[in-house]
Amino acid sequence: MRLLLVLLLAAAAAAVVANAGAESVLREVTDVPTAVSSAAADALFCDSWMLSVETGNMGPWRQVPRRCGAFVRAYMEGERYKSDSAVVAAESLAFAAQAIASGEGGARPAWVFDVDETLLSNAHYYAVSGWGLVEFNETSFDAWVDVAKAPALPYSLKLYHELQGLGFHIILLTGRSESQRNATGANLLFAGYHSWEKLILRQPSDIGKTAVQYKSERRAAMEVEGFKILGNSGDQWSDLIGLPVSTRSFKLPNPMYYIS
Amino acid sequence: MRLLLVLLLAAAAAAVVANAGAESVLREVTDVPTAVSSAAADALFCDSWMLSVETGNMGPWRQVPRRCGAFVRAYMEGERYKSDSAVVAAESLAFAAQAIASGEGGARPAWVFDVDETLLSNAHYYAVSGWGLVEFNETSFDAWVDVAKAPALPYSLKLYHELQGLGFHIILLTGRSESQRNATGANLLFAGYHSWEKLILRQPSDIGKTAVQYKSERRAAMEVEGFKILGNSGDQWSDLIGLPVSTRSFKLPNPMYYIS
Numbered sequence: 001m002r003l004l005l006v007l008l009l010a011a012a013a014a015a016v017v018a019n020a021g022a023e024s025v026l027r028e029v030t031d032v033p034t035a036v037s038s039a040a041a042d043a044l045f046c047d048s049w050m051l052s053v054e055t056g057n058m059g060p061w062r063q064v065p066r067r068c069g070a071f072v073r074a075y076m077e078g079e080r081y082k083s084d085s086a087v088v089a090a091e092s093l094a095f096a097a098q099a100i101a102s103g104e105g106g107a108r109p110a111w112v113f114d115v116d117e118t119l120l121s122n123a124h125y126y127a128v129s130g131w132g133l134v135e136f137n138e139t140s141f142d143a144w145v146d147v148a149k150a151p152a153l154p155y156s157l158k159l160y161h162e163l164q165g166l167g168f169h170i171i172l173l174t175g176r177s178e179s180q181r182n183a184t185g186a187n188l189l190f191a192g193y194h195s196w197e198k199l200i201l202r203q204p205s206d207i208g209k210t211a212v213q214y215k216s217e218r219r220a221a222m223e224v225e226g227f228k229i230l231g232n233s234g235d236q237w238s239d240l241i242g243l244p245v246s247t248r249s250f251k252l253p254n255p256m257y258y259i260s
Numbered sequence: 261m262r263l264l265l266v267l268l269l270a271a272a273a274a275a276v277v278a279n280a281g282a283e284s285v286l287r288e289v290t291d292v293p294t295a296v297s298s299a300a301a302d303a304l305f306c307d308s309w310m311l312s313v314e315t316g317n318m319g320p321w322r323q324v325p326r327r328c329g330a331f332v333r334a335y336m337e338g339e340r341y342k343s344d345s346a347v348v349a350a351e352s353l354a355f356a357a358q359a360i361a362s363g364e365g366g367a368r369p370a371w372v373f374d375v376d377e378t379l380l381s382n383a384h385y386y387a388v389s390g391w392g393l394v395e396f397n398e399t400s401f402d403a404w405v406d407v408a409k410a411p412a413l414p415y416s417l418k419l420y421h422e423l424q425g426l427g428f429h430i431i432l433l434t435g436r437s438e439s440q441r442n443a444t445g446a447n448l449l450f451a452g453y454h455s456w457e458k459l460i461l462r463q464p465s466d467i468g469k470t471a472v473q474y475k476s477e478r479r480a481a482m483e484v485e486g487f488k489i490l491g492n493s494g495d496q497w498s499d500l501i502g503l504p505v506s507t508r509s510f511k512l513p514n515p516m517y518y519i520s
Contacts, residue, residue, distance in 0.1 A: 044339055044343045047340060047343070047344075051311070051314060051344055051513070052347050054314065055314050055315055056511070057347075057510050057511055058351060059355065059508065080304065083304045084312075087308040087309060087311070088312065088317055091317050095319060248319065249316075251317055253311065
């Protein structure tokens with residue numbers, strides 16, 4: 001079962017890479033039941049749109065559909081984001097505790113975390129940047145990163161500490177660049193994270209790689225070093241797919257943006 | 261402009277610092293805001309539970325949580341199931357049309373469909389069987405299958421016809437057993453499906469295999485026969501994972517049960 005899952009994810013990753021160019025045409029799905037008001041129709045559609053994003057059905061996308069801007073804001077600022085995050089963390093911990101109890105992790109059990117929208121919340125940045133309604137602006141986001149004051153996602157912070165308590169080696173694997181190491185480390189400490197095993201950032205040689213490719217290569221290196229990657233937490237499917245995969249992967253919610 | 265944005269971000273960061281205490285309060289999964297009623301807390305939790313099921317975060321599970329019984333019923337009987345299904349079908353069609361237009365499928369482009377909760381709806385059966393609150397009863401479900409009157413999921417039926425119009429070979433791959441071939445074929449025709457390329461059911465030699473293993477083996481055989489599996493639609497992750505995978509996979513919603 002584990003092997004099959006690994007094979008699937010590798011093939012899925014290959015498909016993602018192969019389709020990266022062909023999928024660039026933006027689409028909007030507007031086919032929803034008509035017997036409801038416009039606001040209710042938007043709410044219904046945006047719920048379905050987000051489910052489609054979270055399951056990976058959507059494929060590559062560049063912007064939140066215009067009609068879902070208010071939905072994304074309400075989601076991010078409201079109770080659902082907290083609740084969805086809490087359930088993911090609880091599932092992660094339940095698996096982690098069982099895996100450690102059964103000795104599955106061997107001598108070096110490891111858990112991989114992405115950083116943005118996984119450990120740290122950039123909701124304050126997106127609140128002043130259109131909540132995903134506009135395309136990603138690297139310049140302004142880099143300025144936000146340099147400020148180094150993004151808060152922790154509270155359920156991720158709690159999980160992080162619980163995993164450390166269980167004896168996991170915590171490896172942080174982010175798409176941020178090596179030039180952002182100091183700001184990223186400072187921000188993680190500011191938010192309450194500490195004692196990670198490694199903080200891996202994109203090197204100049206990683207420029208042009210998809211997140212799937214870059215992150216898969218780094219997970220492969222971890223295995224060579226003797227880590228058993230039991231869990232992997234990320235808000236993007238590109239954090240989770242590609243060989244080698246962790247024993248279990250955990251998709252955190254993120255309706256604001258997509259990374260291939 | 262850039263400076264303004266940086267200042268804005270700095271101000272946002274300052275606000276973050278001021279609120280850091282409020283953000284860091286950790287809560288359990290079941291610990292929802294106290295200002296909401298128990299019913300609202302259940303609704304919030306069950307939304308998150310379902311998202312966890314749909315993303316595959318949940319891992320194996322046997323029964324719908326008791327507090328989510330009413331949620332599952334409301335979901336299945338209400339507009340959200342229709343809307344979620346409509347969006348999955350629209351995403352599927354958009355990909356299919358683009359793939360055919362680009363010649364990706366070669367001479368034998370194929371689409372694989374699962375049957376239960378993918379082409380046919382068993383909601384009528386589950387409505388009288390506790391909406392997933394009780395464990396799966398094979399005897400009573402088999403009796404329902406023999407009746408052969410499960411209706412089509414309307415957006416799947418529409419997609420099915422659209423894929424046929426695009427020239428796809430349609431292959432049905434179900435966990436139902438060979439002994440249910442006649443009833444299954446009759447039910448599919450009753451529901452409006454016709455002209456499938458193959459209807460593949462579990463053979464006696466497949467007993468004891470997980471759905472992942474059985475379905476992966478059959479997809480491998482399709483590829484040997486020259487089919488290019490562009491799309492795969494299923495309500496279970498076990499319909500979709502395992503090598504070989506389709507170019508794109510589409511997860512239909514199903515909060516009622518889990519198959520490994």
